[in-house]
Amino acid sequence: MCVRQSIRSHMQRVCKCHGMSGSCSVRVCWRKLPQFRQVGDSLAARFEGASHVKVVEKKRRRIKKLRAVSRDLKQPNKTDLVYLEESPDYCERNETLGILGTRGRLCNRTSLGLDGCRLLCCGRGYQTRVRDVEEKCRCRFVWCCNVVCERCRYKKEEHICN
Incomplete structure (x- = not known):
């Protein structure tokens, strides 16, 4: 109900005039x-x-x-x-309520948003690890009808909540 009330209270009345050479012989209004x-x-x-x-x-x-x-x-x-x-404490695991907690979650070290380590790790800090990742790269379309990719390896830095 609250969302509907908020939408209703922020709706705007918009009108447009129709007529010859700028006259407003017919005015049509609607709520936006x-x-x-x-x-x-x-x-x-x-x-x-x-x-x-x-x-x-x-x-x-x-x-x-x-x-x-x-x-x-x-x-x-x-x-x-x-x-x-x-609200329950979402930082800590609570199996009764089905809350997994945030320990072991990946976080974004540079983000100030909800995915940021500072907020997501609930003040417990985080650890950084570097993983070797292999994935498809430099893919190209070969006529007809094939996609050929190379395998690329790189190091990926990850941050995990304590």
């Missing part, structure tokens, strides 16, 4: 979907400010309401993202 990035950025911002809540039942009316888990936190409004449970 927002850019994917715009919706994603909006949802990401709401995710960062999501409220941890609990369900509270009003005894007289049997109405269930969401309340912040702590009085120190602001009460969520209708547009806030909320969550009932903390």
